[in-house]
Every structure is written in structure tokens, then in C-alpha cells.
Amino acid sequence: MGQFEGKVALVTGAARGIGQAAALKLAREGADLAVCDLDKDWLAETAGIISDSGRRVETYSVNVSDSKSVQEGIADIERDFARIDVLVNNAGITNDNLLVRMTEDEWDRVIDVNLKGTFLITKAVSRIMMKQRSGAIVNIASIIGLIGNAGQCNYSASKAGVIAFTKSCAKELAARNIRANAVAPGFIKTKMTDDLPEEVQKKMLDGIPLKRFGTPEDVAEVVAFLAGDAAGYVSGQVLTVCGGMVT
Ligand code: NAI
Secondary structure, eight states: OOTTTTOEEEEESTTSHHHHHHHHHHHHTTOEEEEEESOGGGGHHHHHHHHHTTOOEEEEEOOTTOHHHHHHHHHHHHHHHSOOOEEEEOOOOOOOBOGGGOOHHHHHHHIIIIIIHHHHHHHHHHHHHHHHTOEEEEEEOOTHHHHOOTTBHHHHHHHHHHHHHHHHHHHHHGGGTEEEEEEEEOSBOSHHHHTSOHHHHHHHHHTOTTSSOBOHHHHHHHHHHHHSGGGTTOOSOEEEESTTSOO
């Protein structure tokens, strides 16, 4: 029997990459899944794999940066599942540019999805978890939110914001038996990083002590740990999954 048997998990940005791997891992360990992404059609693959594994899965078209879309989506999930035990705030984007060239729109777009999206979803879900008096929240940050990166002042600020937000949530929600932690991945092979120029990828590989890029599954393992009872006394923490890059 899996550790999440009888539990309901919500994963945002679950159509591909780290979000998909996290949803599949939680399902393999027994959770029923509410998965959301911008477009329901994109989620079909994730949902297909989960339902093949025998778990219940429902898909929701939610734009995490839009409060109306979030309110409607979470209301639909509450109607369908009646509870949410695990929340994984994974939806995220990059829109890189050097500071002096960065437009206000590039700044706003990244902050809106990565930081405001995490706030909007967590606010709506925490109301449900507070009623239950239990829950585990795992926010996907990034090592860039810890160490910064040239060309990513918007992204690094959004992820540093996610880390600080996680710590405040952990303190505020602990009295209702809700834990909140963050995972800070390093360089993980997904569509987000495949889009980077080859020479940038090579340079990054040189800087990874374990000499390989991470996989979405490497991150999913840590998400499942933080979401599960094995981490029952862990809250407000940031766990890096970066092959030893940030120590
Ligand atoms: P990805 O681009 O492969 O997947 C992101 C998913 O989020 C996509 O399915 C996309 O449709 C969805 N999404 C984007 N905007 C959304 C919105 N407004 N509402 C709902 N869904 C939305 O990216 P990847 O690599 O899987 O990243 C997942 C998370 O991990 C992100 O938060 C990213 O910042 C973080 N991360 C990724 C790293 C990497 O090396 N790939 C490293 C560190 C952090």
C-alpha cells in the first residue's frame, strides 16, 4: 500500500516536465490526482498514464496567474474530490533578458506566474487544508532563487519570493497541521532547459559536481518525500536537488 493511499494531490503545471513526473510519482504511491495546466488537452498524456496505473485523475484548465481561473479551478476540484491533502506548486516560466534590456512586461509575466500564481493557488487550497486540519504544500523554487543568475533577474526574484513565501506559510499554517516546504532544483532536463543554447548547457554541465543534469524524476522523489509523513517534522525548509552545485 502506497504512502498516499486515500489522499488527494493537486499538481500545477502537470502537463510535462517536473510537474508531470511529480504527479506520476504521487500516483504511483497511491494518491488520487487533480492535475492542472494552462490547457486541458496538454494534460491528456499525464492523465492517461495516471489512470492506467489505477488511480483516479481529473484534469483542470487553470491559469495560475489569473485569480478568477484559480478560484473556479479550486472550486471544481473541491466539488470533485472534497479534499486536497498535497499541493505541489510547480507551474513556472522563464523569460530571460539582461537587466538593462528587460521590459516591464517580461518582468511582470514571470513574477505573475511563478510568484503570484503560487500565492493564488496556495491561498485557495489552504482554506480547504485548514478545514481538514492537515495538509502538505511543496513549492518548486530554483537554486537561481538562492544564488541568482545573469539574465534572470525576474526569474531569480520570483523564486527567491517563492522561498520566502514558503517560510511564511510554514509559520502561519503550522497551527492547523499544515506543512510547507520548497524544493530548489538545479539544472533539470526538461523543455525549459532544452530551449537553452548548447554552449550554455555545456557550461552548466561543467559546473555540476555530480557531472550530469538532473531528471524530472530526481525532483519528483524529493517532492514525494516532503509531501509524505516521513517528513512529518519538516516545515519551512528549502531542499536543493542540484547535483551538489549549491551547498
Ligand atoms: P516546463 O516548461 O517543462 O513545464 C512547466 C509547465 O507549467 C508547463 O506544462 C506549462 O504549460 C505550465 N504552466 C506555465 N505557465 C502556467 C500557468 N500560468 N498556469 C498553469 N500552468 C502553467 O518546465 P519544468 O522545467 O518542468 O519546470 C517546472 C518548475 O520547475 C518551474 O516552476 C520551474 O521554474 C522549476 N525549475 C525548473 C528547472 C529546470 O532545470 N528545468 C530548474 C529549477 C526550477
